[in-house]
Amino acid sequence: MPKKTCELIIESCNDYVIAGKGNQPKLHSHIQRIAALRKPTSRIVEIEKTRDRLTTRTVEVFHELKGIDPKWIGVNSLIRVERVGIRKGKKYHEIVCYISSLLGTAKEYAIGIRGHWGIENRLHWVKDVVFKEDISTIRMGNAPANLSITRAIALNIIRRNSYASITIAHRFLSHDIDKLIDQLKQVEDFRTKDGRRHPLWLVLLFVTMGTMNGYVGYRGWGDFVKRHSRVLIKKFGIQKHGVPSYSTIRRVVMGVEFDKLAEKFNDWAKNYVEI
Incomplete structure (x- = not known):
């Protein structure tokens, strides 16, 4: 997602959660460095077991924004998600980093990220997380x-x-x-x-x-x-x-x-x- 899009989202009075994948290597690397050097503001570890998969998911949130490109307008949180487990009999390990304009906790981001912001989870997110009812x-x-x-x-x-x-x-x-x-x-x-x-x-x-x-x-x-x-x-x-x-x-x-x-x-x- 282009940096300009972040600005447009903020100007329209909305918020964002953006994954820093392969197309944003500098952003991904920076969040990894922050995670290695800083203690997270909040952290949660979840274990999920399904028929052919066992996953340990660790979500960490950081509010240390020093070094983030100021063109990422509105960023307030850095999120690191690490998944380790076994999928169809094979071991896997992946790390995905996100930036967000929200000031959420690890538990809150885990709910949204785990559901991929899908429709079936959106109502729960809005009521219990976003509205903090x-x-x-x-x-x-x-x-x-x-x-x-x-x-x-x-x-x-x-x-x-x-x-x-x-x-x-x-x-x-x-x-x-x-x-x-x-x-x-x-x-x-x-x-x-x-x-x-x-x-x-x-x-x-x-x-x-x-x-x-x-x-x-x-x-x-x-x-x-x-x-x-x-x-x-x-x-x-x-x-x-x-x-x-x-x-x-x-x-x-x-x-x-x-x-x-x-x-x-x-x-x-x-x-x-x-x-």
Whole structure:
């Protein structure tokens, strides 16, 4: 995959996991050197036995990015996968290295890589790994209920796009955005007039987009809008105040009334997906 493609993926508010194979020998060698010299941020060893195969799979994740070509836009993790075993009676040993824009753990990458990012594993990946549904620390105000709606909408949009595309957010913007915005604009803004630097609908929309792309929690959503501020500002014509900050996102998600938000999301979703 060309380095330019990474830039396009990041600019479209998506993330990537790319294998550094024979066509990227420098990248592969660099990750191997990092693995030899550095302790991994996380590591997992799995043993898999099938009828004609026995495999020991070791996945290591590194966040040491020194020496990586800056043209690999958005890279946050280096992943080394080593497979040792017996296949049809013959020994084999292979090492595959990856780069990713996500800040995942070895366990998370093992799930995705083992399933080759296939359709049968994508729903599990999205729900338990990307959305990190089981480790959410959001507990205050209306945030937990509001977050559950956002996840449902994001998950169904992903499901409706058959999981397989890295341009989910782009398709969402192209096909569904106008009617969803119309519904979000009808959600009553609980903030005082002085506290409305950013429209409520815009903040809620960015939370949905961030969730669709694996950003979790207030800090994660703040990172999402900051990281993709250029494309978001251009897409939505934001001028005066730029993109909303972490604190603005937190205040909105905690404060917006769950019942009103649910009503508007459902009005939109019933024409598209099942919640």
